[in-house]
Amino acid sequence: MLKEFKDFLVRGNLVTLAVAFVMGAAFAALVAAFVTDLVMPIIAAIFGKSDFSGLTFTIHHSVFSYGAFITAAITFITIAFAVFFFIVKPVDALQKRRAKGEEPAEPSDEERRHQELIAAIQGLKA
Secondary structure, eight states, X not given: OHHHHHHHHTSHHHHHHHHXXXXXXXXXXXXXXXXXXXXXXXXXXHHSOSOOTTXXXXXXXXXXXXXXXXXXXXHHHHHHHXXXXXXXXHHHHHHHHHHHTOOOOOOOHHHHHHHHHHHHHHHHHO
């Protein structure tokens, strides 16, 4: 039974899922910092506030915190923007390249010369 459990833990799908979860959490932290440290100060410069959570209105003693919704909406739109442009678009471009069977472009003559010079310099150091 322990062997079956070990096989389950190291199965490719589970490991891939764990890596994706960790990478997703790290990406979420990165985007949250981007929103907090870069986007919201720009919004504060434009509108005078970086946090709208204090905006409310009251109807019959019921308080509606629409400002918290505005802040959450800005965060959501920024995260969606980041996911689309930094994950979805690059992956789509890679998939299209693979579907066409394109290989990476060959280096130009100048790039080849640079690579040869670097190799020669590294050979001199050795």
